Amino acid sequence: MVKVEVTQLSKSYGAREVLSEISFHVERGEWFCILGPNGSGKSTLLHTISGVERPTAGEVHLDDRPVQRIQRKALAKSLAVLHQDALPPLGFTVREVIEMGRYPFQNWLGREPGEDDEQMVERILDWLKLRPMEGRTVDALSGGERQRVALGKAMAQEPKLLLLDEPTTFLDIGYQVDMMDRIRKWQQECGLTVISVLHDLNLAAQYCDRLMLLQSGSIVGIGKPEDVMEAGLLERVYGTRPYVMAHPDNGAPQILLGRGDV
Ligand code: ADP
Ligand code: MG
Numbered sequence: 001m002v003k004v005e006v007t008q009l010s011k012s013y014g015a016r017e018v019l020s021e022i023s024f025h026v027e028r029g030e031w032f033c034i035l036g037p038n039g040s041g042k043s044t045l046l047h048t049i050s051g052v053e054r055p056t057a058g059e060v061h062l063d064d065r066p067v068q069r070i071q072r073k074a075l076a077k078s079l080a081v082l083h084q085d086a087l088p089p090l091g092f093t094v095r096e097v098i099e100m101g102r103y104p105f106q107n108w109l110g111r112e113p114g115e116d117d118e119q120m121v122e123r124i125l126d127w128l129k130l131r132p133m134e135g136r137t138v139d140a141l142s143g144g145e146r147q148r149v150a151l152g153k154a155m156a157q158e159p160k161l162l163l164l165d166e167p168t169t170f171l172d173i174g175y176q177v178d179m180m181d182r183i184r185k186w187q188q189e190c191g192l193t194v195i196s197v198l199h200d201l202n203l204a205a206q207y208c209d210r211l212m213l214l215q216s217g218s219i220v221g222i223g224k225p226e227d228v229m230e231a232g233l234l235e236r237v238y239g240t241r242p243y244v245m246a247h248p249d250n251g252a253p254q255i256l257l258g259r260g261d262v
Contacts, residue, residue, distance in 0.1 A: 002062050002078060002161040002193045003028050004049060009058035011044055011217075018044050019217040021058070031187055031194040033204045035228070036214030037238060042197040045214070046163050049195065050081050062161065080159035082167050088138045088149050095134040097149050098124055101156025124152045128182070144175035151182065162187075164196035168203065176200070180207050205229050206252045213237060229253035 004026040011019040019041045026032040034042045047053040049060050051067040060067045062078070080101075088097040102117045125131050128148050138146055147167065154162060164183070168176040184207055187194050198204040204211055205225035213221035213228055215237045221228040234255065235241040242255035 003064075004032075004161065004193065004195065005061040005064075006045075006049065007059050007061070009045075009048060009060065010056050011041070011048060011053065012056045017056075017217060019048070019055075022214075022217075022219060023058075024212060024219065024222060026193060026195055028193055029187070029191040030210065031184070031196070031208045033208035033211045034195065034197045034214060035201060035204060035211055040214040041217040042214060043165055046081070046165055046195065046197060050079060050163055051075055076157070078160045079163065080154035080157045080161075081163045081165070082150055082154050083165045088146060088153060090139045091137060093135050093137055094130050094141070094149050094152075095121065095125065097138055098130070098152045098156050101153040120156060120158075124155050128152045128155075143170050144172065144178075147171060147175070147179060151179065155186065159192070161193045161195070164194065164198075166197050166199055169199055176203065183207075201229065201234075202252075202254045205254060206247065206250065226253050229255065 006025065007023050009019055009022040010017060022045065034045060036042050044053060048055050049067065051060070051070065051072075054068065062070065067075070089100075092100075098121050099117070102120070125134055128151065130145075130148060130152060133141065133145065138149055141149065147170075151167075162183070167183075168179050171179060180203055183194060183196075186192055196204075196208070198208075208225065210223060211221070211225055211228040212219060213233070220237060221230075221233050229244055231241055231244050234244075240257065240260060242257055244253050244255050246252070247254045
């Protein structure tokens with residue numbers, strides 16, 4: 001399990017500051033969500049947490065170790081990243097893509113997958129209901145099915161920290177809920193730490209333990225969904241005032257959009 005600590009993190013591209021002095025922490029086993037308008041720095045923040053981007057100032061610690069000092073291979077064993085547009089490589093079958101998730105566990109000679117690896121691939125194929133299409137290449141799948149394969153590849157990595165960048169954006173509502181349910185089950189059963197960027201405030205408020213709202217690279221709200229899903233704050237950030245009401249099933253704050261006046 002991984003605890004994430006972000007301290008006074010800033011990131012600039014040239015003279016342009018994209019993130020300014022961001023500090024927050026994510027507990028082990030927590031599902032933490034980053035929200036904010038387009039261009040507010042969400043993906044950049046995720047990239048600095050995963051060690052792909054170097055911060056201009058400040059630090060990211062995973063379990064008290066600076067992420068920049070963790071070796072790539074060790075990082076690949078504890079962290080999986082699921083991008084919205086990073087679809088599994090085309091030309092490979094569903095089974096092959098899931099097996100790729102085990103690569104960080106092979107030695108430098110590229111040993112053959114062991115029994116454990118094979119059993120895990122079988123379990124994932126079943127759990128994600130990918131068995132009927134295991135021999136098909138991912139090119140021949142729908143967007144939703146492909147996302148499920150990408151999730152399967154991430155699961156095969158057995159990460160302790162899962163980073164998700166808008167995993168549901170291109171999915172219809174059925175697939176969206178299916179994806180979120182599977183991630184929650186995985187999070188709860190394995191004590192996985194999840195940091196996700198989501199566009200959909202309503203999904204975020206229903207599934208995530210805490211939300212953080214970014215605007216132009218600064219934190220403007222952080223806390224439990226009911227603290228962040230507040231009409232005045234959302235209006236200041238998004239420029240439109242939503243209605244906020246409790247979900248009839250679980251009480252999570254949910255928004256309804258009013259009409260603009262253009
Ligand atoms: P979000 O994910 O919230 O939409 P991003 O983190 O992708 O926002 O981008 C934040 C800002 O940083 C944007 O204005 C974007 O153009 C800029 N940006 C992102 N990556 C780079 C890069 N590699 N070089 C220069 N500017 C970048
Ligand atoms: Mg983004």
